[in-house]
């Protein structure tokens with residue numbers, strides 16, 4: 001279902017504009033104010049699992065991890081594995097105005 005941001009985050013902000021689902025927030029308070037639940041293990045910047053599709057439907061790899069200057073800072077959240085079908089459905093629901101491409105799937109999707 002989602003990636004998370006580890007406490008190694010240096011709050012550079014590079015990931016925020018790259019997310020196709022607006023799933024990244026500058027802090028927990030901003031996310032929770034919009035009604036999203038944030039797990040306990042994240043850094044200052046957070047990813048909300050309600051909106052993260054692991055970039056499935058949009059890109060071949062998670063864009064937050066691709067642009068992040070810190071190694072292993074944006075990683076798969078073990079609490080939220082989802083199938084490709086579920087992630088594509090979520091991408092469609094979140095982005096009714098965008099074309100969702102079912103061929104855009106990264107190698108580490110956790111089909112379970």
Ligand code: SF4
Nearest residue numbers: 019052054055062064
């Ligand atoms: S994996 Fe993609 S959808 Fe999820 S937070 Fe990162 S950029 Fe956004």
Ligand code: SF4
Nearest residue numbers: 009010012013015068
């Ligand atoms: S790109 Fe990486 S270091 Fe920068 S805010 Fe995002 S998660 Fe943190």
